[in-house]
Amino acid sequence: MAAEIPMTLPRKSATFDDYTLSEIRRAAATGIYDIRGGGSKRQLPHFDDLLFLGASMSRYPLEGYRETCDTKVVLGTQFAKNPIELDIPITIAGMSFGSLSAQAKEALGRGASIAGTSTTTGDGGMTPEERGQSKILVYQYLPSRYGMNPDDLRKADAIEVVVGQGAKPGGGGMLLGQKISDRVAEMRNLPKGIDQRSACRHPDWTGPDDLAIKIQELREITNWEKPIYVKISGTRPFYDTALCVKAGADVVVLDGMQGGTAATQEVFIEHVGQPTLACIRPAVDALQDLDMHRKVQLVISGGIRNGADVAKALALGADAVSIGTAALVALGDNDPGLEEEYNKLGTTAGAYDDWHEGRDPAGISTQDPALAKRLDPIAAGRRLANYLKVMNLEAQTIARACGKSHLNNLEPEDLVALTMEAAAMARVPLAGTDWIPGRGGS
Amino acid sequence: MTELDLQKLGVRGVNSALHGLPEGANAQDWLISNPMGQHAIACGLDAPLKVTIDGHVGFYCGGMNQQAEITIQGHAGVGVAENMMSGQVRVKGSASDSAGATAHGGLLVIEGDASSRCGISMKGVDIVVGGSVGHMSGFMAQSGHLVVCGDASDALGDSIYEAIVFVRGKVAGLGADCIEKEMRPEHLVKLAELLDAADIDADPGSFRRYGSARTLYNFDIDNADAY
Numbered sequence: 001m002a003a004e005i006p007m008t009l010p011r012k013s014a015t016f017d018d019y020t021l022s023e024i025r026r027a028a029a030t031g032i033y034d035i036r037g038g039g040s041k042r043q044l045p046h047f048d049d050l051l052f053l054g055a056s057m058s059r060y061p062l063e064g065y066r067e068t069c070d071t072k073v074v075l076g077t078q079f080a081k082n083p084i085e086l087d088i089p090i091t092i093a094g095m096s097f098g099s100l101s102a103q104a105k106e107a108l109g110r111g112a113s114i115a116g117t118s119t120t121t122g123d124g125g126m127t128p129e130e131r132g133q134s135k136i137l138v139y140q141y142l143p144s145r146y147g148m149n150p151d152d153l154r155k156a157d158a159i160e161v162v163v164g165q166g167a168k169p170g171g172g173g174m175l176l177g178q179k180i181s182d183r184v185a186e187m188r189n190l191p192k193g194i195d196q197r198s199a200c201r202h203p204d205w206t207g208p209d210d211l212a213i214k215i216q217e218l219r220e221i222t223n224w225e226k227p228i229y230v231k232i233s234g235t236r237p238f239y240d241t242a243l244c245v246k247a248g249a250d251v252v253v254l255d256g257m258q259g260g261t262a263a264t265q266e267v268f269i270e271h272v273g274q275p276t277l278a279c280i281r282p283a284v285d286a287l288q289d290l291d292m293h294r295k296v297q298l299v300i301s302g303g304i305r306n307g308a309d310v311a312k313a314l315a316l317g318a319d320a321v322s323i324g325t326a327a328l329v330a331l332g333d334n335d336p337g338l339e340e341e342y343n344k345l346g347t348t349a350g351a352y353d354d355w356h357e358g359r360d361p362a363g364i365s366t367q368d369p370a371l372a373k374r375l376d377p378i379a380a381g382r383r384l385a386n387y388l389k390v391m392n393l394e395a396q397t398i399a400r401a402c403g404k405s406h407l408n409n410l411e412p413e414d415l416v417a418l419t420m421e422a423a424a425m426a427r428v429p430l431a432g433t434d435w436i437p438g439r440g441g442s
Numbered sequence: 443m444t445e446l447d448l449q450k451l452g453v454r455g456v457n458s459a460l461h462g463l464p465e466g467a468n469a470q471d472w473l474i475s476n477p478m479g480q481h482a483i484a485c486g487l488d489a490p491l492k493v494t495i496d497g498h499v500g501f502y503c504g505g506m507n508q509q510a511e512i513t514i515q516g517h518a519g520v521g522v523a524e525n526m527m528s529g530q531v532r533v534k535g536s537a538s539d540s541a542g543a544t545a546h547g548g549l550l551v552i553e554g555d556a557s558s559r560c561g562i563s564m565k566g567v568d569i570v571v572g573g574s575v576g577h578m579s580g581f582m583a584q585s586g587h588l589v590v591c592g593d594a595s596d597a598l599g600d601s602i603y604e605a606i607v608f609v610r611g612k613v614a615g616l617g618a619d620c621i622e623k624e625m626r627p628e629h630l631v632k633l634a635e636l637l638d639a640a641d642i643d644a645d646p647g648s649f650r651r652y653g654s655a656r657t658l659y660n661f662d663i664d665n666a667d668a669y
Contacts (some may be wrong), residue, residue, distance in 0.1 A: 097570070144563065145565075148525055149525070150506040189546065189566060190584055190603055191659075195660050203524075203544055203581075204524050204543040204562070213481045213500070217485050217501070220453065220454070221505065223457075223461060226536075291535050366599060
């Protein structure tokens, strides 16, 4: 009897994986690039690749629940008459009314206020719901200037000049017509139902010298009361941070490529910019070189998910962090309880990212009144507050274990890296060695 | 008229004086002397003041103005009257880039020429330019009126939304989705009003009207070549 010839198993290409094949087919069928919300989904060196060492013979820890580990942070101490005082070093990133429902914006304000932190407007202006529910509100000054007006500027607690965001450095945005309700249209001075482009650069300044003058104008209009943040994307963090300082920023907000967006091209999200982990040390270097570390505060965003991420960002030199995607999840975004509805949209809970289409079953990234009504802003705000408190407690737990009486006392020496990539980016030793790739050692 | 000497008070001192007036205060007419081309002069005003600036100004003069009537007796730098909400800003000389950028309301009059991107992203302001405007003027202009008594350079009204542009002289070129449109009687009436408000003597019948073809309002891959 002839022996049966063994067959090899069917083997899929690592290069042409299922997702890649599906994207080729989608592009071939539609002739248009893929648009989605969120940040980078690819595997990147991240905070998970770092570990804290904790206390031992040469370090002694603080007692949990007994010895204080302070978490307060003050932002905008350089020039503003009224700096921002936060109870926790975790802020809510800018997200627009228009991309989010009014209920979601209200919930963000409620949650942040309970937790003692700030929330931030986005492209499209300031809504009364958001101002009313946000104890501390940062007003974004964006290239499109949709809804920008001096009355709201004066109502804000701080102003954030947006130069870039991590999901799309160098790119603008587009709010598709289906999300342009009467109210959104009115706030943006455009007809209902047409696509609204968010410009990629400011209409009346270019470069750091102009920005310095723009910041002067904003300070003059608001009588030098409010801190001026400048938000940049994770592109050239050393030079960009230095130029922000030169332009007179009180606070630099640095957003890595895991930072989310309401909508942009998939190719942009996944292929432009640097991972958050790679951006922090160069930014801190710039501040230290200028003797401005802790004088101009650094806020890091892009993929912050838990208290460990907070502690790691702070240990690398940030003064605070900012969350967007995680805050939306806390409100109810991508909840498995809505799986059936996500399936109807051709996706699954945890993967839903067509935020620009306005059909969010969770009532968050939508302007459909029936869908938006699903989100109870009080309950959602409570969930966000709970989540923020947990993150803060987690960060405190780690800091105490490292013997720190304030989260900002965490330092790079408290960390090691699990991978060479993370060691090189964070400039901490590879675990078990004293080797920092690119920095010598053995 | 109360004089504020910018050389002595600095920009902060001048703006602070103009911001800090009690409502209904008597001193409504102000002269800012020695502006020295400084930036952010008379920005953020929010009262029915009459402010005359005796000389040239730098960037963002009259920025975010509300209610005030500001007259600049010279040339203006980048972003004059940017994001103005109401009131009036008049430049007796010429203006640099991005005059009236993103402005929501009020009237901006530039008696001389305006450089590139005049009226960029304008959101309801009326702008009257006695001379010519540079390239990309009216870029992404959302609403309001841009009146150009002289010529317009390349790419006028590129990606324009619902703003209306009137030009009396030559137009070097139109930007994406900007077309010439019929000048109907209501447009002649509106243009006459604007010229009158700007105190500029010109025959409305000698202007042509430009606006959006509205073909790029909703994304269509077949329009990609337009950019």
